[in-house]
Amino acid sequence: MPTERYDAVVVGAGPAGSLAALVLARAGKSVCLLERGPYPGAKNLYGGVVYGRVLDAIIPEWTDEAPIERWVTRRVTMVLTKTQSLAVDFRSAAWGAPPYNGATALRPAFDSWLAGRAEREGATLVTSTTATKLLRDPAGRVGGVSTDRPEGDIESRIVIACDGVNSFIAREAGLAPPLESAQCTLGVKEVRALPAGEIERRLALAPGEGADFEILGGTGGVAGGGFLYTNAESLSVGVVLVLDDLARSGRRPEELLAELSGHPAIAPLLAGSELVEYGAHLIPEAGLAMMPKLAGDGILVAGDAAGMCLAAGLFLEGVNFAMASGALAGRAAAEALERSDTSASGLSGYAKLLQSSFVLADHRKLRRAPDLVMSERMQRRYPALLCNLAEELFTVRNPEPKRGLFELARPARKRAGLRRRDLARDAWDIWRTFG
Amino acid sequence: MRGESGPEVAFEDRMATTEFRVAPGAHITIDGDTCRGCTTRECITACPANLFAPMADGGVLFSYEQCFECGTCYLVCNEKGAITWNYPVGGAGVAYRRS
Structure with a gap:
């Protein structure tokens, strides 16, 4: 591969990279979309549900075309x-018809489809190629990437780093400090094959419809959560573990996942299914x-x-969030190329676009959520309080007469190790976080 | 059948469900001296692919062939620089099919 020259190189053909490349190509720019995997999605693992609303304006036919x-x-x-x-x-018939809400999808198929859409607009997809370092001009400004191909330098006026949570490119560029364990959770997932009809029977779903379980508690002593999603002919079940907590606990990730899978509320859904893929990925939390x-x-x-x-x-x-930020990066890059100013200030339109989109608005609104959700009380005490309260409420203790909710709440709160003032403070915190 | 249901599936069988295209060289390097002096060795339990193993002399043995390329090991390592971690050469490494 001789030195090539493009208007832009996008590193990583995940949802962010493919949208950036698509938008740039559509604006008439030459784009190289680099992917280190043998195909897009090969390195990508998520829960997974895709919320595709952001595609409505960019690929209007996505609901018919995407591999959902x-x-x-x-x-x-x-x-x-x-x-x-x-x-x-919660169930909604509306979500099962256009314009839909969320969809389960497998990332190798979905990411390959998205990258294919970028190619159709004129982007050049290059797979099995790892970007190894940034090319810089004497003044230090970025002017492309080196790759691990022989003579694999690719010159460009802009590089868009969509290289995932570890992003060595953003760090080499000096845009991000080293990643820290405290910023990440580890997602560990099994895909378990089960016939479509059986999935629909167990989860009480109409053909083609899916379920999404988000779970708090059930991750042993390690802070985190769990999930279970229905694919066409498989279930994705996994745990999300606070990395520092996992490391300190000395527990094995697959053991924690086995505990969740063996929970009496989850095990019957998985019974008889066959493990067909196992994997893990960090989540920037x-x-x-x-x-x-x-x-x-x-x-x-x-x-x-x-x-x-x-x-x-x-x-x-x-x-x-990846697709939206990628599309906005592509738009800001195309505008900067038009003006022939790809300096940091020439590219500052990107931050403004993000500020006025849901990407940063949602993050601003929910900025307190990660700490709140991973706090010890939310992780352990409230699940126990709610479950104990429900058990007390629905256990029939004849000949004892029924006790009122108020009467039950006090001992349940005490058993969960919560003081009244904790409840007041946490109610305020929850209100501030999600209100 | 390999990977039959149940959480008690053997770890090797669990790993055998995932495709890895093994690179000719390792993308992880560790500093043996630093690891021998490490008291926590959290990489050993936290790595979801179980690639790190304790050695009799107090060191840490690792393999790279079945790495998920997640980054857990270098993040939980509390001895700065003991684990150097990069991506495998293009086309190599984990190749998820149903993730």
């Missing part, structure tokens, strides 16, 4: 103790607190590389 597994019509938010579970089980400088001279950062994944308890979204 199931449209999510059932969303279960669940708290667990070792032996109990309590869930809010710290939101605004870990966002890098978004632009440097000749370089932009988007997607997980910019910490834009939203991990906020009630809301667990990433692919949509």
Whole structure:
């Protein structure tokens, strides 16, 4: 591969990179979309649900064309103790029809489709190629990347780093400090094959419809959460573990996942299914607190590389934030190329676009959520309080007469180790975080 | 059948469900002296692919062939620089199919 020259090089053909490349190509710019995997999505692992609303304006036919597994019509938010579970089980028929809400999808298929759309607009996809370092001109501004191909330098006027949570490119550019364990959780996931009809029977779903379980508690002594999603002919079940907590605990990730899978509320859903893939991936969890400088001279950062994944308890979204930030990076880059000013100030339109989009608005609004959700009380005490309260309420103790909710709440609160003033403070915190 | 249901599936069988295209060289290097002096060795339990193993002399043995390329090891390592970690050469490493 001789030295090539493009208007832009996008590092990483995930959802952020493919959207950046698509938008640039559509604006008439020459774009190289670099992917270190043998195909887009090979390195990518998520829960997974994709919220595709952001694609409506960019690829209007996405709902017909994207490789969707199931449209999510059932969303279960669940708290667990070792032996109990309590869930809010929301179902919406509207989510099963256009314009839809969330969809399960497998990333190798979905990411390959998105990269293919960028190619169709004129982007050049180069797979099996790792970007090894940034090229810089004598003044230090970024002017492309070196790759691990022989004579694999690629010169460009702009580099867009969409190289994921570890983003060596953003760090080499000096836009982000070294990644810290405290900013990350570890997602560990099993994909378990089960026939479509059996999935629909167990989860009480119509054909083609899917369920999304978000779980708090049930991760042993390690802070985190769990999830279960329905694909067309498999279930994705996993745990999300606070990295420092996992490391300190000395527990093995697959053991914690096995505990969740064996929980009496989860095990019957998985019974008889066959493990067909196992994997793990880091999740940038710290939101605004870990966002890098978004632009440097000749370089932009988007997607997980910019910490834009939203991990906020009630809301667990990433692919949509990646796609939106990638598309905005592509737009800002195209505008900067038009003006022939790809300096950091020429690229500052990107931050402004993000500020006025949901990407930073949601992160600002939910900036307190990561700490709140991972706090000891939210992780252990409240699941126990809620489950104990439900158990007391629904256990019939004849001949004892029924006790009122108020009468039950006090001992349940005490058993969960919560003081009245904790409740007041946490109610205020929850209100401030999600209100 | 390999990977039959149940959480008690052997770890090697669990790992065998995932495709790895093994690179000719390791993308992880560790500093043996530093690891021998490490008292926490959190990489050993935290690595989801179980690539790190304790040695009799107090050191740490690692393999790279079945790495998920997540980054857990270098992040939990509390001895700065003991684990140097990069991406495998293009096309090599984990190749998820159903993630």
